Amino acid sequence: MRNKRGKFLYCRMLLSLVLPLALPLVTFFGHPAAASPRQESTSEELLLLPGEIGRPGGRLVVSLRAEPKTLNPVTSTDAPSREVIGAMQAELVHINRATQLTEPALAKSWKVSADGLQYTLTLRTGTKFSDGHPVDADDVLFTFRVYLDEKVHATQRDFLIVGGKPISVRKLDSYTLVFQLAKPYGAGERLFDGFYILPRHLLEKVYQEGKFDQAGALATAASGWAGLGPFRLKEYVAGQRLILERNPYYWKMDPLGNRLPYLDEIVFLFVPSADAQVLRFQSGETDVISRLSAENYAVLSRQQRGYTVVDAGPGLEYNFLFFNLNDPTEKMSSEMLRKQKWFRNVKFRRAVSAAVDREAIVRLVYQGRGAPLWGPVTPGNRRWINTSIPHPARSLDRARSLLKEAGFSWSKRPGGDSALIDLDGNAVNFSLITSSSNADRAKMATLIQDDLKQLGMNVQVVPMEFRSLLDRVLQTKEYDSCLLGLVSFDADPTADTNVWLSSGGTHLWNPSQAHPATPWEAEIDSLMEQQLAASSYEQRKKLYDRVQEILAEEEPMIFLASPDILVGAKNLIGNFHPTVLEPYVLWNVEQLFFRNGSENNPR
Amino acid sequence: MKLRPSLAKWLAVMGVLHGVVACAGFFAPYDPTSQDRKSPYLPPMRVHLMDAQGHFHARPFVYPLRLREGTFDQYEEYLARKERLRFFVSGDRYRLFGFLPFRLHLFGIENIRGYLLGTDGYGRDQFSRLLYGAQVSLLAGLMGAGLTLFVGLCIGGVAGYYGGWRDDVLMRITELFLALPWLYLLFALRAFLPLAVNPLAAFFLIVGVIGTVGWGRPARLVRGVVLSAKERDFVRAARGFGATDGYLLRRHILPQTSSVLLTQAAILVPQYVLAEMTLSFLGLGVPEPVPSLGNLLSNLQQYSVLASYWWMYLPALITVSFFLGYLGLASALQERGEAYKIERSDLGSLP
Numbered sequence: 001m002r003n004k005r006g007k008f009l010y011c012r013m014l015l016s017l018v019l020p021l022a023l024p025l026v027t028f029f030g031h032p033a034a035a036s037p038r039q040e041s042t043s044e045e046l047l048l049l050p051g052e053i054g055r056p057g058g059r060l061v062v063s064l065r066a067e068p069k070t071l072n073p074v075t076s077t078d079a080p081s082r083e084v085i086g087a088m089q090a091e092l093v094h095i096n097r098a099t100q101l102t103e104p105a106l107a108k109s110w111k112v113s114a115d116g117l118q119y120t121l122t123l124r125t126g127t128k129f130s131d132g133h134p135v136d137a138d139d140v141l142f143t144f145r146v147y148l149d150e151k152v153h154a155t156q157r158d159f160l161i162v163g164g165k166p167i168s169v170r171k172l173d174s175y176t177l178v179f180q181l182a183k184p185y186g187a188g189e190r191l192f193d194g195f196y197i198l199p200r201h202l203l204e205k206v207y208q209e210g211k212f213d214q215a216g217a218l219a220t221a222a223s224g225w226a227g228l229g230p231f232r233l234k235e236y237v238a239g240q241r242l243i244l245e246r247n248p249y250y251w252k253m254d255p256l257g258n259r260l261p262y263l264d265e266i267v268f269l270f271v272p273s274a275d276a277q278v279l280r281f282q283s284g285e286t287d288v289i290s291r292l293s294a295e296n297y298a299v300l301s302r303q304q305r306g307y308t309v310v311d312a313g314p315g316l317e318y319n320f321l322f323f324n325l326n327d328p329t330e331k332m333s334s335e336m337l338r339k340q341k342w343f344r345n346v347k348f349r350r351a352v353s354a355a356v357d358r359e360a361i362v363r364l365v366y367q368g369r370g371a372p373l374w375g376p377v378t379p380g381n382r383r384w385i386n387t388s389i390p391h392p393a394r395s396l397d398r399a400r401s402l403l404k405e406a407g408f409s410w411s412k413r414p415g416g417d418s419a420l421i422d423l424d425g426n427a428v429n430f431s432l433i434t435s436s437s438n439a440d441r442a443k444m445a446t447l448i449q450d451d452l453k454q455l456g457m458n459v460q461v462v463p464m465e466f467r468s469l470l471d472r473v474l475q476t477k478e479y480d481s482c483l484l485g486l487v488s489f490d491a492d493p494t495a496d497t498n499v500w501l502s503s504g505g506t507h508l509w510n511p512s513q514a515h516p517a518t519p520w521e522a523e524i525d526s527l528m529e530q531q532l533a534a535s536s537y538e539q540r541k542k543l544y545d546r547v548q549e550i551l552a553e554e555e556p557m558i559f560l561a562s563p564d565i566l567v568g569a570k571n572l573i574g575n576f577h578p579t580v581l582e583p584y585v586l587w588n589v590e591q592l593f594f595r596n597g598s599e600n601n602p603r
Numbered sequence: 604m605k606l607r608p609s610l611a612k613w614l615a616v617m618g619v620l621h622g623v624v625a626c627a628g629f630f631a632p633y634d635p636t637s638q639d640r641k642s643p644y645l646p647p648m649r650v651h652l653m654d655a656q657g658h659f660h661a662r663p664f665v666y667p668l669r670l671r672e673g674t675f676d677q678y679e680e681y682l683a684r685k686e687r688l689r690f691f692v693s694g695d696r697y698r699l700f701g702f703l704p705f706r707l708h709l710f711g712i713e714n715i716r717g718y719l720l721g722t723d724g725y726g727r728d729q730f731s732r733l734l735y736g737a738q739v740s741l742l743a744g745l746m747g748a749g750l751t752l753f754v755g756l757c758i759g760g761v762a763g764y765y766g767g768w769r770d771d772v773l774m775r776i777t778e779l780f781l782a783l784p785w786l787y788l789l790f791a792l793r794a795f796l797p798l799a800v801n802p803l804a805a806f807f808l809i810v811g812v813i814g815t816v817g818w819g820r821p822a823r824l825v826r827g828v829v830l831s832a833k834e835r836d837f838v839r840a841a842r843g844f845g846a847t848d849g850y851l852l853r854r855h856i857l858p859q860t861s862s863v864l865l866t867q868a869a870i871l872v873p874q875y876v877l878a879e880m881t882l883s884f885l886g887l888g889v890p891e892p893v894p895s896l897g898n899l900l901s902n903l904q905q906y907s908v909l910a911s912y913w914w915m916y917l918p919a920l921i922t923v924s925f926f927l928g929y930l931g932l933a934s935a936l937q938e939r940g941e942a943y944k945i946e947r948s949d950l951g952s953l954p
Contacts, residue, residue, distance in 0.1 A: 275906030295907030298675060302911075360640045364724060367675035436886050439905060446725060446891050450638050460801060463886050 044126030045108060046253040053254055054262040054574050054593025061286045062586070063271040067239065071225060072216025073196040074146055074154045082582075084268060087244060087589050088130075089196035090228035090251075092121055092140070093189045097579040097587035100383065100491045102189050106135070106197055106228060106251070116184035116535055121192075123175045128249040129199045130232035131223070137171040142200040142207075144169045152212050156194060186532045186540055187494045199226045218242065230261040230590035242268040252590055262593035281307070287573060290584040292566035293440070294367040300568055308576075309568035314371040314380035315580040319441060319485040320557040321356075321432070321448065323349065325509040326477045327517060339430055339480055342422060347406035349555040354392065354399040355451050361561045365443045369566060373559035375548045376499075380562065380580040381491045384541065386548040399455055410456050420456030429458035430480035433472065436463035438485075444560060445483050474511055483560075484508065491581065493531060493544045500524050500547060509556045520554050572596060610935040617928045624737045628697030630709050631731035632717070636892040637695065639716055639726035642668075644676040644912050647721040647729075655682045663688045667715050676911070686713050721914035723902060727892075733918055736894035741925070743810050743895075744876035748868050750814030751875075752821055756857070756864065759825025764833055764852060774826070781819035785878075788816065789887060802893040809888055813878045821867050825860050832859045862936065869933035873926040880922070896922055 068081035073089050076082060094105040104110075107121040127135045147154045148166050160167045163183025170178045185191060202224065206215045216225065222233045228251070231244035244266045252260045269286065271277045278296045281289040284306070292300065292309065301309045323343035324336070342348045358372035371378060374392075377385040392398070403420065408428070410418040420428040434445045445461040452459050459481075464472075472479045486506075488495040498504035502516040502525050516522035524547050531543035551557065567578040567585050575591040578584050586592075623630055648665045655666075664687045666680035692711035699705050711717070720730040762773040789812055800808065832838060838855050846854075876896065882888035883897025884904075891898065899918040902908050908915050 278906060293907070294675075295905060295911075299907050299910050357640070363675070364640060364643050364726075442891075443724065447638070447640075449892065450636070450725075461891055 044251075045124045046251055046259070047104065047108075047124070049252050049254060049260065049591060051254065051588075051591050052575050053256055053258070054591065055595065055597035056258070056262050056264075056593070057597045058263050058594035059265040059267060060263050060288070060573075060589075060592060060594075061267045061269060062288055063277045063280055063286045064242075064268045065274075065277075065291075066272060067270045068218065068242065068268075070216050071218060071220065071233065072213070073227075074152060074156075074198070075213050075216070077155050080268075083586065084242060084244070085196065085227075086229070086583055087231045087266060087586060088227040088229040088233065091193055091195050091197065092123075093192035095190055095193040095490065095581075097581040097583075098577060100581065102193070107192070110189055112188070117181045119179040119181070119189065120172075121177050121179065123177070124251060125175060127228065127251045129201075129226040129228060130247040130249060131199070131202075131226040132249060133199060133201050133226065135197065135228065136174040137177050138174070139197055139200045140177055141169055141171055142204060143195065143198045146198060146203075146207060146212065147195060149212075151210070152207075159191065159194075162191075184533050184535060186534055187492050190490065190492060190494075193490075197228055202226055231263075231266055234265065240270060242270075244268075250590065254591075261590035263589075266589065281568060284570075288567070288569040288576070288585045290565075290567045290578070290586075292568060294365070294369045294563070294566065297369065297566040297568075298367055306572075307568055307570045309566065310576075310578050311369055312565040312567060312578040312580050312584065314378045314562045315565040315584075316378055316380055316488040316491065316562075317485055318373055318376050318378055318488075318562050319444065319483070319560045320373075320376075321352070321481060321483050321560060322509045322557045323481045324477065324479055325517070325556065327510065327513075332477075336478075336480075338424075338426060342428060342430075343481075345406050346554055347402045348408075349558065351399040351402040351406070351455065352452065352457075353555050353558045354395050354402065355455050356448055356558060356560065357394045357451050358561055359394070361444050361447055364447065365440050366561065366563050369564040371562050371564075373562050375552050375559055376496065376557070377548060378562040380565075381488075383537075384491060384493060384544060386545040388545075389548060389552045396454055403455065417453075418456050419458070427458065428456070429460070431460045431462050432481045432483060433462045433464055433469055433479050434483040435466040435469055437466055440563065441483050441485060448483070473508060474505070482508070487582075489582070493528075493540070493547075497528055497532065500528050500551075518554075520550050524550055607935065607939055610932075610939055613928065613932040613935050617932055620925065620928060621741065624734060624741055626699060627731075627734035627738045628699050628705060629707065631697075631728070631734045632694060632708050632711050632719075633728045633731045634695040634697070635727065635732040635735040635894050637727065639722065639728075641670075642678075642716075642718070642722050642726040643724050645678055645718050645722040645726065646912070647719055647914050648717055649680075650688060650719070651685075654685060660685075665712060665717050686715050686717065688712055688717070720917055721912070723899075723915070724908075729899075729914060729917065732894040732899060733921060736896050736899050736918065737921060737925070739806065739889055739893065740876050740879050740896040741872075743806065743813070743879040744872040744874075746810045747814040747817075747875040747878070748871040750810065751818045751871060752864055752868055754815065754818040755821030755867075756825055756860065758818065759822035760829055760852060760857060760860075762822070763826035763829030764848070764856065766830075770826075774823075777819045777822050780816060783816055785813070785816040786881070788812070789882060800890070802889055805889050809879055809882055813875050817871065817875070821864070821871075824863050824867065828860045828863055829856055832856045862939070866933050866936045869929050869936055873929040876922070876925070 064080045064083060066078070066080045068076070068084045069078050070076050070081055071085060071088065073085045076085060091105055092107040093102050093110065095101070096103045106124055106127060108124045109122050111120045112118070123135070123137060123140070129135060144160070144167070146152055147157055148160055150157070162181045162185045165182035168180045170180070172178060203212070203215055206212055218236045218238070220233070222235070225233050230247055230250050230252070232247045234245040235243040246261055246264050250260055254260060269280070271280060274291070274293065274296065277286070277289060278292070278300065280286045282300065297309055297311070300307070324340065325343055328337055328340065362368060362370045362372050372391070375386060375389045379385060407423045409421050411421050412418055422428060432445055432449065434441045436442065442461070442463050449459045449461050469482070473482055486499065498506045499508065501507060502510070502513040502521040505512055507513070510517055513521075516525055527543050527547050531540045534540045534543060565578065565580045565584050569576045569585065572595045574593045574595055575588060576585070577588065579587055581587070645668055648668060650663045650665055652663055653659055664685045666682055667684055667686055668678040669681045671677040671679055688710055689712070690710050692708055693706045694708045694711050696704065696706055716728070718728050718730065720733065722729055723732065758773050758777065762770045792808075792812060796808070833856055838851060841851060841855060879888060879895060880897035880900060883895045884901045886901070888897050889895045896918050902915050
C-alpha cells in the first residue's frame with residue numbers, strides 16, 4: 001500500500017513538485033455546517049457562503065503554465081488540469097483553503113461511528129449537475145466505484161485504501177451513504193476532499209466499455225461534459241485558451257440568497273513561461289496571477305498600476321539538502337562508499353547545517369519573502385509546526401568543532417585556504433545536484449557552495465534536468481547530495497507520510513527500505529503509524545512534534561527555507577483572499593467578482 | 604615585411620584588450636567568486652572628483668551605498684562618508700597567468716568594497732567577474748581556434764598535396780563534420796560524462812569539442828590553397844632538384860596558406876567565444892562559481908533582472924567590442940593577404 005502511495009507521490013512530484021489539490025487531514029468530526037442551508041426552492045438546499053456581496057457578470061482571465069491534459073478528474077495528474085478541474089467539479093466534504101479545516105460540500109452533514117470505522121454522509125437535496133441532471137447517491141456510488149477500479153488507474157486510489165483494504169461504500173437511501181473503513185483514519189473526513197463526484201448519466205457507458213481514461217478530453221463537446229463545480233465547459237481552442245462559463249445550477253449562495261458564482265466566464269490562457277505570465281498580467285491582459293517569484297513580485301510591486309500584489313506568507317513548500325544515505329550495494333563505487341562514511345556521520349551533517357546561512361538564502365533568493373527552516377513544517381502550517389525546535393544561528397565555529405569531533409582536520413593548501421580532510425587523509429569534496437529548471441534552488445546551491453567552501457569542503461554544483469535528477473535519487477542512486485523542494489498538498493501530516501516512513505517511495509535519502517536502516521528511522525516509522533491511527537488532534541500533534549524533533553536532531557535532510565506565496569490581482573476584483581494552500585487565488589472562485597460587474601466585458 | 608597602418612591599429616587595440624584580460628587578477632579589485640551577501644544587485648558606484656558641497660578633490664572617491672530600509676535592492680549614496688580610490692593596493696590573492704602568486708591590484712577603495720560596475724545577485728563584483736569571465740571565454744576561443752586550424756591545416760594539406768583517394772576520403776569526412784549539429788553533439792557528450800565535472804575539466808571539454816568539430820571549413824580552404832601552390836613553378840623546380848615531400852610542404856607550400864589561416868583565425872575566435880557563451884548560457888559550460896561571459900549573460904534569462912538591473916547587460920557590451928575588434932582584424936588581415944598575393948604573383952611572372 002505504501003509503495004503504491006509512493007508511486008502516487010512520485011508522479012505528483014514529477015509535476016515539478018508543485019502539487020495541487022488537497023487531501024486528508026485532521027479530526028474534526030461532526031464539524032458544524034458553515035451556515036445552515038436555507039431553502040430557496042422547495043427541494044433545493046443551497047449552501048450559504050459568508051463573504052462580501054458581489055456584482056454578477058464579468059469575465060476573469062487567468063494564465064495557466066501549460067495546456068491542461070484532460071478534464072477528467074480521475075485520471076488527471078498535471079497541475080494545470082487540476083487547476084481547471086477545481087473550478088468545474090465538487091466533492092462531498094471540502095477542506096477550506098483559508099481555515100485549513102473541513103466544511104460540508106455536497107454532503108451537508110456526516111456522522112462518525114464511535115470506533116471511527118463508519119462514516120455516514122447525508123447529501124444535499126435537489127442538487128443538479130451543470131447540465132441540469134439531478135444528483136443522488138447512485139452518482140456517489142458510481143464515483144467511488146470508478147476511483148477504486150484498478151483498471152482506471154486513478155491517481156488518488158491509494159488514499160481510499162485504509163489499513164490495507166479499500167473503503168467500501170453502501171447506499172442507505174437516495175441521499176444517505178455509509179463508508180466503511182478497515183482501520184481508523186487519523187485525518188478523518190479530510191479523506192473526501194479531492195474526490196470529485198462524477199456524472200453517472202454521462203460516464204457510465206464509457207466506463208462499462210472500458211474507455212474511461214479517454215473521457216474528458218479537452219476536445220469534448222460542452223454538452224458531453226458536466227460537473228458540480230461553479231463553472232462548466234464552454235469552449236476550447238487548442239494551444240490558446242479554455243473558456244468556462246457560469247454553472248446556473250451551482251449549489252452555493254451568498255448571504256442575500258443570490259446564487260453563486262458571480263462571474264459569467266473564466267478564460268484560461270496558456271502561457272508557458274513565468275516571465276510571459278508576468279508581462280501579460282502587467283499589461284492588464286490577465287486579471288489574477290499566482291506563483292510569482294520574489295523578483296517578479298518586486299518588479300510588479302514597484303510599478304503598481306490598477307493591481308495589487310499580495311504576500312500571503314510562507315506556504316507549504318520546504319526546500320532542503322540531503323545526502324545519499326542509501327544502503328551500500330555491489331554496484332556502488334568505492335568512491336561513493338568513502339563519501340558515505342562522511343554522510344552517515346551525524347556530526348558531519350550537523351556541521352553542514354550549522355554552516356548554511358539560511359538568513360542569506362531567504363534574503364538573496366527570496367528577497368526576504370520567505371522563512372528560514374529548521375524542520376519540515378513551515379510557519380505557514382500553523383496547526384502542525386513544532387515551535388519548540390531550536391533555531392540555532394549560523395556558526396562556522398560550531399561547524400568546525402563538530403567536524404573536529406568527528407575526526408576531520410584541515411590541511412594548508414598552496415593557495416592559502418585550507419582544505420578539509422577526513423581520517424584517512426582524503427580531501428572532502430562532493431557534488432550537489434539540483435534541478436536546472438528551478439532558478440531559486442540553483443541560487444541556493446551556489447550560496448551553500450560558498451558556505452561550505454569556508455569549512456574547506458569543495459562542493460561542485462551540478463544543475464540537471466528534473467526528470468534525470470529524480471531518476472538518480474530514486475532509481476540509480478548515483479549522486480552525492482541533492483537540493484530539492486517538496487510541497488505538501490495538505491497541511492495534515494498524512495500528506496507527508498510517504499516522505500517520513502522508511503518504506504516510503506519518497507523517503508528521499510534512502511527510499512523504499514525493507515527494514516528501517518537506523519533506530520531513529522524506526523522510531524519515526526512507529527510514530528507516523530501511531531499518529532495515523534490516533535483520533536484526537538492533541539494526540540496526533542504530540543506524535544508529529546516528536547517526528548519533527550527527530551528530523552531536526554538527526555538532520556537526514558538539512559532544511560533550508562520556505563518561500564512565501566506571492567500572488568496578485570486587479571484592484572477591481574472583489575473577495576480576493578489568497579491562501580497558502582493551492583489553488584492560491586482561485587480557491588474561492590465562486591465568490592470572486594468584478595466591482596464594475598458586467599462592464600468588465602469580454603474583450 | 605611592412606605592416607599596413609590599418610592592421611597595426613587593429614593589432615594595437617586587440618593587444619591592449621587582451622593584455623588587460625590576461626592580467627585580470629591585477630586589474631580586477633576582488634576575487635570573482637567572493638560573495639558580499641549584504642550587497643546583492645548593488646548598482647555601479649559613481650567615482651567622484653567633486654563632492655556634494657561642490658569642492659574639488661584631487662584624489663577620486665566614492666560615496667558608500669547603503670540599502671534603503673525595508674528594501675531588497677534599493678540603494679542610496681551615503682553622503683557623510685567619502686572613501687578614496689587608491690592605486691596599487693594589496694588585496695585578494697590571485698595568480699597571474701595561472702601560476703605567479705600576487706596580491707597587488709591596480710586599484711582598491713579604502714575601508715569598503717567598491718563596485719565600479721555593480722554586483723550580481725550574490726553580491727559578487729561585476730567588474731572582477733567581467734575580467735575573469737572574459738579571460739575564460741577568450742582563452743576558450745583562442746585555444747579552440749588554434750586546435751581547429753591545426754587539424755584543418757594537417758588534413759587540408761595532406762588532401763591537397765597528395766590528392767587521389769586520400770583527397771576523396773578526407774574531403775568526404777570533412778563534409779560529414781561540416782554537417783554535424785555540434786550543439787546536440789555536446790548535449791549528448793555531456794550526458795555521458797560523470798556527474799560532477801570540475802571547472803577546469805569542463806573548460807577543456809568545451810575547448811576540445813568546439814575545436815575538433817569546426818575544422819571542416821579551414822581544411823577545405825587550406826586544400827584549395829595547397830592545390831594551386833603545388834603547381835607553382837618554384838615548387839616544381841624545387842621538386843626537380845630532388846626536394847622531399849616534407850621539405851616542399853614545410854618550406855614552400857604551407858607558408859602560402861598563412862594569410863588564409865590568419866584570416867580564418869580572426870573569424871573563428873569570436874565564433875568560438877560565442878559558442879562557449881551559448882554553452883554556458885544553456886548551463887553546459889563552465890560551472891558556477893567560475894565566471895565566463897556566457898555565465899554572466901545567462902543572468903539575463905530572468906525577466907526581473909532584465910527589467911531592473913541595467914549593469915547586468917555590460918558583459919554583452921564587452922563581447923560586442925571584442926567581436927568588432929576581431930572582425931576589424933580579420934578584414935585588415937585579408938587586405939594584407941590580397942596585397943601580398945599580388946606582389947608574389949608579379950614576382951612569379953618575371954622573366
